[in-house]
Amino acid sequence: MSLLEIENLRLVYANGHEALKSISFKADAGEIIAIIGRSGAGKSTLLRCINGLETITSGKVRVDSDDVAQLTNEGVRQLRRKVGFVWQEYNLVERLSVLTNVLTGRLGHNAERNNVLGYFDRGHRQIAVRSLERVNMLHRANYRADRISGGEKQRVSIARAISQEPKIILADEPVASLDPTLSAQIIGDLAAVAREDKVLTIINIHQIDLALQYVDRLIGLAQGVIVFDGPPTQFNQAAHDRIYNFDRVHI
Ligand code: ADP
Numbered sequence: 001m002s003l004l005e006i007e008n009l010r011l012v013y014a015n016g017h018e019a020l021k022s023i024s025f026k027a028d029a030g031e032i033i034a035i036i037g038r039s040g041a042g043k044s045t046l047l048r049c050i051n052g053l054e055t056i057t058s059g060k061v062r063v064d065s066d067d068v069a070q071l072t073n074e075g076v077r078q079l080r081r082k083v084g085f086v087w088q089e090y091n092l093v094e095r096l097s098v099l100t101n102v103l104t105g106r107l108g109h110n111a112e113r114n115n116v117l118g119y120f121d122r123g124h125r126q127i128a129v130r131s132l133e134r135v136n137m138l139h140r141a142n143y144r145a146d147r148i149s150g151g152e153k154q155r156v157s158i159a160r161a162i163s164q165e166p167k168i169i170l171a172d173e174p175v176a177s178l179d180p181t182l183s184a185q186i187i188g189d190l191a192a193v194a195r196e197d198k199v200l201t202i203i204n205i206h207q208i209d210l211a212l213q214y215v216d217r218l219i220g221l222a223q224g225v226i227v228f229d230g231p232p233t234q235f236n237q238a239a240h241d242r243i244y245n246f247d248r249v250h251i
Pocket of ligand 1 (some may be wrong): 013014015017019037038039040041042043044045046
């Protein structure tokens with residue numbers, strides 16, 4: 001059984017819009033996958049289905065053999081612990097220190113009583129410090145999160161995700177707000193730490209050049225349908241056209 005199994009996933013929003021049509025794919029621990037496609041193709045919706053943030057219309061999403069649609073509240077809590085998220089706009093708590101932000105990645109592992117007190121023992125702190133070190137951000141540990149640059153914020157958010165020791169990291173347009181050089185460094189860092197920890201990592205990304213350079217597999221979405229699924233070596237002009245110019249080619 002694969003870590004992630006998606007079978008005939010369909011998602012229709014309340015307004016009747018069918019965002020995902022019949023999505024099926026499997027993914028294993030350690031794979032680094034880019035989801036590419038035009039705006040509106042369904043990339044964010046797909047990530048939210050994996051994290052249990054959307055109620056799927058039909059089909060199945062299984063994470064670590066659990067059927068996401070059938071989870072109890074406790075099951076959803078455990079799912080969230082297994083799945084780290086990296087957002088385009090970082091979602092850091094701006095008035096808190098960088099280190100405290102990374103420690104929030106440990107909330108799911110900390111005793112409830114200690115969370116209420118904001119107490120994290122030495123073991124948790126060591127993991128947070130090590131995570132910051134891995135993305136070269138330890139020198140900013142005591143800065144307030146609102147005092148660091150966008151690229152630094154995204155590194156901190158990657159540190160927070162890895163300190164969670166997740167099985168899966170989902171990154172939704174993580175470099176859409178950053179310049180090309182910084183974007184390459186950050187996708188490179190994300191892919192490197194994920195590969196080292198054998199975390200399945202799924203990145204929604206617009207920059208195909210970065211995807212081709214850093215990931216193992218690309219999944220191309222067009223209008224809620226997978227129109228390409230393969231390694232960078234198989235990605236060619238025809239695949240590109242199916243994903244981006246589907247209204248000009250016959251699928
Ligand atoms: P992408 O991430 O590829 O840009 P999204 O998954 O955000 O695409 O959106 C897919 C489609 O679903 C788009 O047409 C979008 O407008 C629509 N959509 C997204 N969220 C909602 C919602 N909450 N209600 C209705 N339609 C939505």
